[in-house]
Amino acid sequence: MKKILTISKWELTRIRVRFGGRSGFIILAIILLAIGAAYLAYQHGMVISKGIYTLGISFDGPVVSDQRFQVIRLEPDLGHVMLSKGALDVYLDRDRIISRDDERSQYTTGALKEYLERQELLRIAEQYDLNRAFPLRIEVSSLEARDGDLSIEPGHQTPLVDETEEFTPAPVLTPKLPEISEPIPPRAESTEASIREQLDKWQVGGLSGMKESFLSEGEIVIPSLMPPVIPLAHVMFSFLFVLPILFTSVFFAASLTEERLSRKLVVLLSTPVSPLQVILGKMLPYVVCSLAVIMAITIVLKSNLLLSIAIFLPVTLFIFSAYLILALTYRTFKDQTFLSILVLSAITAYLVIPALLVGVSDLSYISPLTLVVEMLRGEIVTANQYLLATIPLFLLFLITVFIGTRVFNEEYLSSFKPLHIKAVEMLQLAVNINHLNISAFLSSIFLLPAVFMIELALVVLVSNMPMLMALWILVILSATIEEIAKSASIVGLLHSGAIRTRIKLARLATLSALGFFSGEKLFLFLALGVLTESTHLSAIFGAGLLIMPLVLHVVSTGTVCLITERLGGKYYPLALAMGTTIHAAYNIFMIRTFL
Amino acid sequence: MRVYLSLLKKELKSISREKTIIFAIIIQFLIASLSSVILSGILAFYDPVALVENVRFTPRVGYVGDIDSPLVEYLRSNRIVVRPFTEVTTAEAAFRARRLDAIILVPESHSDTVDMRLILPKMETMRIFMLVMLDEPLKKYENYLRENNGIQVSYQDAEGKPHSTYEILYAVIVPILMLFPALVAGSIVIDTVSEEFENKTFETLMSTPVSAGKVFAAKIFVAVITAIMQMVMWVGLLKVNGIAIYNPVHLLTASVIFATTIAFGAAAIALFFKDRERSQFVYSMTLIIIAVGTYLLNLSPISLLTRLSAGVQGVGILEIALCTIPLMVIAIVFLNISHRLMLARR
Numbered sequence: 055m056k057k058i059l060t061i062s063k064w065e066l067t068r069i070r071v072r073f074g075g076r077s078g079f080i081i082l083a084i085i086l087l088a089i090g091a092a093y094l095a096y097q098h099g100m101v102i103s104k105g106i107y108t109l110g111i112s113f114d115g116p117v118v119s120d121q122r123f124q125v126i127r128l129e130p131d132l133g134h135v136m137l138s139k140g141a142l143d144v145y146l147d148r149d150r151i152i153s154r155d156d157e158r159s160q161y162t163t164g165a166l167k168e169y170l171e172r173q174e175l176l177r178i179a180e181q182y183d184l185n186r187a188f189p190l191r192i193e194v195s196s197l198e199a200r201d202g203d204l205s206i207e208p209g210h211q212t213p214l215v216d217e218t219e220e221f222t223p224a225p226v227l228t229p230k231l232p233e234i235s236e237p238i239p240p241r242a243e244s245t246e247a248s249i250r251e252q253l254d255k256w257q258v259g260g261l262s263g264m265k266e267s268f269l270s271e272g273e274i275v276i277p278s279l280m281p282p283v284i285p286l287a288h289v290m291f292s293f294l295f296v297l298p299i300l301f302t303s304v305f306f307a308a309s310l311t312e313e314r315l316s317r318k319l320v321v322l323l324s325t326p327v328s329p330l331q332v333i334l335g336k337m338l339p340y341v342v343c344s345l346a347v348i349m350a351i352t353i354v355l356k357s358n359l360l361l362s363i364a365i366f367l368p369v370t371l372f373i374f375s376a377y378l379i380l381a382l383t384y385r386t387f388k389d390q391t392f393l394s395i396l397v398l399s400a401i402t403a404y405l406v407i408p409a410l411l412v413g414v415s416d417l418s419y420i421s422p423l424t425l426v427v428e429m430l431r432g433e434i435v436t437a438n439q440y441l442l443a444t445i446p447l448f449l450l451f452l453i454t455v456f457i458g459t460r461v462f463n464e465e466y467l468s469s470f471k472p473l474h475i476k477a478v479e480m481l482q483l484a485v486n487i488n489h490l491n492i493s494a495f496l497s498s499i500f501l502l503p504a505v506f507m508i509e510l511a512l513v514v515l516v517s518n519m520p521m522l523m524a525l526w527i528l529v530i531l532s533a534t535i536e537e538i539a540k541s542a543s544i545v546g547l548l549h550s551g552a553i554r555t556r557i558k559l560a561r562l563a564t565l566s567a568l569g570f571f572s573g574e575k576l577f578l579f580l581a582l583g584v585l586t587e588s589t590h591l592s593a594i595f596g597a598g599l600l601i602m603p604l605v606l607h608v609v610s611t612g613t614v615c616l617i618t619e620r621l622g623g624k625y626y627p628l629a630l631a632m633g634t635t636i637h638a639a640y641n642i643f644m645i646r647t648f649l
Numbered sequence: 650m651r652v653y654l655s656l657l658k659k660e661l662k663s664i665s666r667e668k669t670i671i672f673a674i675i676i677q678f679l680i681a682s683l684s685s686v687i688l689s690g691i692l693a694f695y696d697p698v699a700l701v702e703n704v705r706f707t708p709r710v711g712y713v714g715d716i717d718s719p720l721v722e723y724l725r726s727n728r729i730v731v732r733p734f735t736e737v738t739t740a741e742a743a744f745r746a747r748r749l750d751a752i753i754l755v756p757e758s759h760s761d762t763v764d765m766r767l768i769l770p771k772m773e774t775m776r777i778f779m780l781v782m783l784d785e786p787l788k789k790y791e792n793y794l795r796e797n798n799g800i801q802v803s804y805q806d807a808e809g810k811p812h813s814t815y816e817i818l819y820a821v822i823v824p825i826l827m828l829f830p831a832l833v834a835g836s837i838v839i840d841t842v843s844e845e846f847e848n849k850t851f852e853t854l855m856s857t858p859v860s861a862g863k864v865f866a867a868k869i870f871v872a873v874i875t876a877i878m879q880m881v882m883w884v885g886l887l888k889v890n891g892i893a894i895y896n897p898v899h900l901l902t903a904s905v906i907f908a909t910t911i912a913f914g915a916a917a918i919a920l921f922f923k924d925r926e927r928s929q930f931v932y933s934m935t936l937i938i939i940a941v942g943t944y945l946l947n948l949s950p951i952s953l954l955t956r957l958s959a960g961v962q963g964v965g966i967l968e969i970a971l972c973t974i975p976l977m978v979i980a981i982v983f984l985n986i987s988h989r990l991m992l993a994r995r
Contacts, residue, residue, distance in 0.1 A: 072924075072926060072927060073927060073930075077921075077922060077927065080931075081927065081930070081931060084931055084934045084935060084938070085934060087934075087938050088934040088937045088938050091937060091938045091940075091941035091942060092937065092941065094941060094945060095941045095944065095945075098945060102816065102820040102821060102955075103816040103819065103820035103955060104947075104949070104952045104955075105952065105956055105961065106816065106819060106820060106955060106956065106959055106961060107961075108961060108962050108963075122816070124961070140962070141962050142962075149803045149804060151804065151807040151809075153807075153809070157810070157815075157893075158959070158960065160808070160809050160810040161809070161810050161812045161815040162809070162812070163807055163808065163809030163810070164809030164810045164811055164812040164815075165809070165812040165815075165816070166807075166809070167804060167807045167808075167809050168812070170803070170804040170807075171804060174802055174803055174804060178795070178800055178802070182798075182800055185760075185761045185762050186761050186795070186798040186799070186800060187795070187800065188762075188791075189761055189762045189763060189791065189794035189795060189797075189798055190762070190763050190765060190787070190790060190791040190794050191762060191763070191764050191765065192765045192766070192767045192787070193764065193765070193766050193767070194766075194767050194768075194769060195766065195767075195768055195769075196768065196769050196770065196771045196776070197741065197744055197745070197752075197768050197769075197770070197771065198745075198770075198771045245764075276791075277784070277787035277788045277790075277791045278788055278791055280780075280784065301933070304929075305926070305929075305930065308925065308926050308929065309926065312925070312926060315847075316847075386840075386844070387840040387843070387844055387925055388663075388837060388840050388841065388844075390840075391833065391836045391837055391840050392674070392833075395833060
C-alpha cells in the first residue's frame with residue numbers, strides 16, 4: 055500500500071511539473087475560464103434548440119417568449135401567405151393555431167401547443183382557486199393480474215416485451231391486495247396539499263420533478279400536472295456523472311502511454327515495486343479525482359451519496375480498465391485518439407441504451423445508469439439489481455489489472471507490432487506456462503464477464519428488431535463471441551509453441567470449455583435473479599439439459615483449436631467459423647420452436 | 650506546390666496505412682447507427698400513435714360510472730376499448746382474468762371536483778403503456794370539467810405532432826454527428842504535431858527546404874479530409890434512414906469550416922505547448938469555453954448546424970459566410986506566428 059501511495063505521489067508530482075511552470079498560468083487561466091463558463095451555462099440554462107421554429111403571430115396574439123421560437127409579428131393576410139409559402143412554420147391568429155400538413159409545421163404546432171397549454175395552465179392556476187382550476191383528481195392504485203399472456207398482440211414490429219415471453223408466475227390474489235371496492239373516504243385537505251405540491255413542482259419544472267418516485271401507490275395525480283413518462287431526460291442527466299470519469303480516464307491513458315513510449319515505465323520495473331503497484335499507483339490519483347467530482351455532483355443534486363459512490367465506483371473502475379488495456383497496447387498517439395474514441399462510443403452505448411429501457415424492460419438493469427435513474431427518482435435499488443449491473447464491471451476491472459500486470463515487461467511494453475499480434479501476445483503472457491491446465495480452465499472464466507456484457511448488450515440491441523431476425527443475429531453473434539473467448543488463450547499458446555501434442559491440445563480445449571460452462575451457469579443464475587427468462591436470452595444461453603451444452607462447448611472449442619493447429623494461425627477465422635457453425639446449430643435446434 | 654503535394658501524400662498515407670484507424674471509424678459508425686435505430690425504437694414506446702399502429706396495442710379499460718360521460722368518448726376516440734361495468738368487483742375480476750388492462754372508477758359528483766380512481770397493472774411496463782395511452786383523454790376530460798366550472802381553456806383544438814424527437818434529432822443528433830469528426834480532426838492535428846516534437850523528428854524536417862507553415866498546413870488538411878469523409882458518411886446515413894436534412898450542402902460547408910477552424914486552433918495549441926498531454930488538455934478546455942461562450946453570445950455553431958439541417962427559413966449563405974471570418978483570422982494569425990511558436994521553447 056505504501057508503495058502504491060509513493061507511486062501516486064510521484065504521478066501527482068509529474069502532473070504538477072507538467073502543468074506547472076510558465077505555461078502553468080495559461081493552463082490555470084483556461085481551467086478557471088472553463089469552470090466559469092460551465093457555471094454561467096448552468097445559471098443561464100441551456101436551450102438546445104434555439105430558434106428552430108419560425109412562428110408568425112397576429113398583433114393581437116399572445117406573447118411567446120420561448121427561445122425555440124423565432125417570432126415575427128404580422129397581419130393575418132400576410133401571415134397566411136407566408137405560411138403557405140413556407141416562410142413561416144405556423145401562424146397564430148389570436149388564439150387560433152394555423153398550420154400546414156407537412157412535418158415541420160406539425161412539429162412546430164406540437165411544440166407551440168405544449169408551450170401555450172403551459173401558459174394557459176399557469177394563468178388558470180393563478181386566477182382560480184385550486185378546486186375549480188384542477189377539478190379532476192385521480193387516485194392511482196395497482197392490481198395484480200393472474201399470470202398469463204400480455205394483452206399486446208403480435209404486430210408488424212416486435213415489441214420490446216415479446217409476446218412469447220413467459221412471465222414468472224405472480225402470486226395470485228394474495229390477501230394483501232389493496233381493498234379497492236370501498237368508497238373513497240373524503241380527504242380534502244391532504245388532496246389539496248398534494249395538488250399544491252404538484253403544482254409547485256410543475257412550475258419549477260426540470261430536475262426537481264425528477265426526485266419524486268414515479269406514481270407511487272395511492273398517489274393523487276392531476277392529469278395536466280403529470281410529469282412526462284419518457285426517461286430520456288433522466289438518462290441524459292445520469293450520463294452527466296460519467297463525463298468526468300471519461301475525461302480523467304483519457305488523461306490517465308495519455309500519461310501511461312507517454313511513459314511507456316518514453317520507456318520510463320521500463321525503468322520503474324528495475325526498482326523494487328511490482329507491476330501491480332505501478333498500475334494501481336498511477337491509476338489512484340485519477341480515480342480519486344473522478345470520484346471526487348461525482349461526489350460533488352451528487353451533493354449539489356442532494357442525492358444519495360453512498361448509493362452514488364456504490365454505483366459509480368464500479369463504473370469508474372470499468373472505464374479505467376478499458377483505458378488501461380488501450381494504453382498498454384496501442385503504438386502511436388494517432389492510434390490512441392481513434393481507439394479511445396471507439397472505446398468512448400462503445401462505453402456510452404453500453405451505459406445509455408439499456409438505461410433508456412428503464413421501466414419498459416428489466417434488461418435495463420444491465421446498465422448501472424439505470425440504477426442512477428432510479429436513484430434520481432428516489433426509488434429503491436434492490437441488491438440483485440445492483441449486483442447484476444456491477445459485478446461484471448468489478449470482475450472486468452480485476453481481470454484487466456491482472457492482465458496488465460502480466461504484460462508489464464520490457465519486451466511487451468516497448469514492442470510495436472500490429473494490434474492483433476499484441477492481443478495474442480497479451481493472452482499468451484496472461485497464461486501461466488507452468489500450470490497450463492488450470493490456466494486454460496480459468497482463462498475462459500476470466501473472459502466471461504466481457505462475453506456476458508457483450509451478449510446482454512446484444513439482446514438490448516436486437517430487442518426492437520423483428521423476432522426472427524433478432525434471434526438469428528443473436529444466435530450467430532453470441533456463438534462467435536463465445537467461441538473466441540474459449541479458444542483465444544489456447545490459440546495464443548499455440549502461437550508461442552507451448553503446446554506440442556494434439557492430445558494436450560484436446561485436453562486444454564476441454565478444460566477451457568468446462569471453465570466457460572461452469573462460469574456461464576453462475577452468471578445465468580445471477581442474471582435470472584433480475585431478468586425475466588425470455589426467448590432472446592435462451593437464444594444465447596441455449597437452455598436445455600446440463601450435459602448437452604457441456605458436450606457442445608467441448609466439441610466446438612475442440613474444433614476451433616484443432617483446425618487452427620492443423621492449418622496454422624492464419625486460418626483462425628476459418629476455424630472460428632466452423633466452431634461457430636456447430637455452436638449456433640445447436641442453439642438453433644434448442645430454440646427451433648420459436649423460429 | 651509539388652512539395653506541398655508530396656507532404657500531403659505522406660500524411661494521407663500515414664493515416665490510411667493505419668488499418669486500426671479505418672477499422673475504428675467503421676466500428677464507431679456501426680455503434681452509432683445501431684444506437685440511433687434503437688433510440689427511435691425506444692421513443693416509439695412513449696408515443697401513443699406508434700403504440701397503437703406499430704405494436705398493435707389495444708388497451709381495454711373497464712369503466713365503472715356514467716357511460717354517457719364525455720370521458721368515455723375521449724377514451725374511445727384515442728382507440729381505447731371501453732367496457733362498461735356496474736360493479737367494481739366484477740371489473741376487478743375481469744382485470745385479474747386479464748380481460749382488462751386498467752379500470753377507471755368515476756363516482757357521481759355534485760361538487761366542482763371529480764375524484765376518480767385509476768387501477769393499473771402492477772407491472773411497470775404495462776403501467777407506462779397505459780399512462781401513455783390515457784394521458785390525452787384524461788387531459789381532455791379535465792378541460793371539459795374546467796369548462797363546467799366556468800373556466801375557458803384556449804388552444805385545445807390544435808393538433809400537431811410530439812416535437813421532442815424532432816428537437817433531439819436536429820438540435821442534438823445532427824450537430825453531434827457533424828461536430829464530432831471536427832473535434833477528432835483537432836485531436837489528430839495535436840497528435841501529429843506533438844508527435845514530431847516528442848520524437849524530435851521535427852528538426853530533421855526543418856533541415857529540408859520545406860517551410861514550417863507548409864508542413865502544418867498539410868497536417869491540418871489531412872485531418873480535415875478525414876473529418877469530411879465522416880461527415881459525408883453521416884449525412885448519407887441519415888438520408889438512408891429517411892431523416893430529412895434540409896440543406897445538406899450548406900450543412901456540410903458549415904461543418905467543414907468549423908472543422909478547419911478547430912484544426913488550425915488545435916495546431917496552434919500543439920505548437921505552443923509542444924507536448925501532447927498539455928495540448929490535449931488545453932484543447933478540450935478551450936472547446937468547452939468556446940461552446941459555452943458562443944452559446945451565451947448567440948453565435949453558437951451548434952445552433953447554426955441545427956437551424957441549417959432543420960431548414961429554418963432565412964438561415965443560409967450569409968451565416969455560413971460569417972463563419973469564415975474566424976477561420977480566416979485564425980488561419981492568417983497561425984501562418985504568421987507558426988514559425989515563431991515553433992522555435993520558442995516551452
